[in-house]
Amino acid sequence: MLALHTIPDAFSIVECKHIVAALADVARQDALLVGQTQSHELRKAELVWIDDVAELDWVMDRLIDVVRRCNSATFDFDLREFAESPQVATYKATNNGHFGWHSDIGAGQAASKRKLTLVLQLSEASSYAGGDLEIMPTAQVVLASRAQGCVSIFPSFSLHHVTPIQTGTRHSLTVWAHGPAFRFLSLLSTIRNRRQARFQDGQ
Numbered sequence: 001m002l003a004l005h006t007i008p009d010a011f012s013i014v015e016c017k018h019i020v021a022a023l024a025d026v027a028r029q030d031a032l033l034v035g036q037t038q039s040h041e042l043r044k045a046e047l048v049w050i051d052d053v054a055e056l057d058w059v060m061d062r063l064i065d066v067v068r069r070c071n072s073a074t075f076d077f078d079l080r081e082f083a084e085s086p087q088v089a090t091y092k093a094t095n096n097g098h099f100g101w102h103s104d105i106g107a108g109q110a111a112s113k114r115k116l117t118l119v120l121q122l123s124e125a126s127s128y129a130g131g132d133l134e135i136m137p138t139a140q141v142v143l144a145s146r147a148q149g150c151v152s153i154f155p156s157f158s159l160h161h162v163t164p165i166q167t168g169t170r171h172s173l174t175v176w177a178h179g180p181a182f183r184f185l186s187l188l189s190t191i192r193n194r195r196q197a198r199f200q201d202g203q
Helices: 013-022 054-075 183-202
Strands: 005-007 046-049 087-092 098-102 114-121 128-130 133-136 151-155 159-162 165-178
Touching: 005 054, 013 054, 054 114, 054 151, 054 165, 087 098, 133 151
Parallel strands: none
Antiparallel strands: 005 151, 046 087, 087 165, 098 159, 114 151, 114 165, 128 165, 133 159
């Protein structure tokens, strides 16, 4: 079923706090969009990558196991690798943290092969207002759990967004599982390229 899959308590509260604390002194970067472009109108957040912190090596092992079990039970996608480092995003009310509607699949060697998106809720739900992760796996919008330690997994082509933070700060971890590009997306790309070629030939 191509919908949102939720795993409560995938990480303990203590583990979530440890991840956030371990990244506290790591240099952060402005969050970019798929394709490495920047637009604060669409996305305002700070990013840090798990691979930059040696003491968090165990996190990736846990994420791989969570994705493996979830994919086997729910999605059955052809997954081959984790081609990108897990990233922790920080959304702050003080700078209007948010992320507009988007899909995680885009141009680029890694982004074009994203198949499953995993989001781990690191912050305590009561520590911020706003900042909801909403996903549109079908025609209806679904609210992801705000419970600390909960993992939300959904197909990477699903539209989703993070509503503006009103108070406090939200920390979340995102990682993608990769595999051969979805066939219907490859077909759409082929059709688009053919149309562009015909248009250019007609000029």
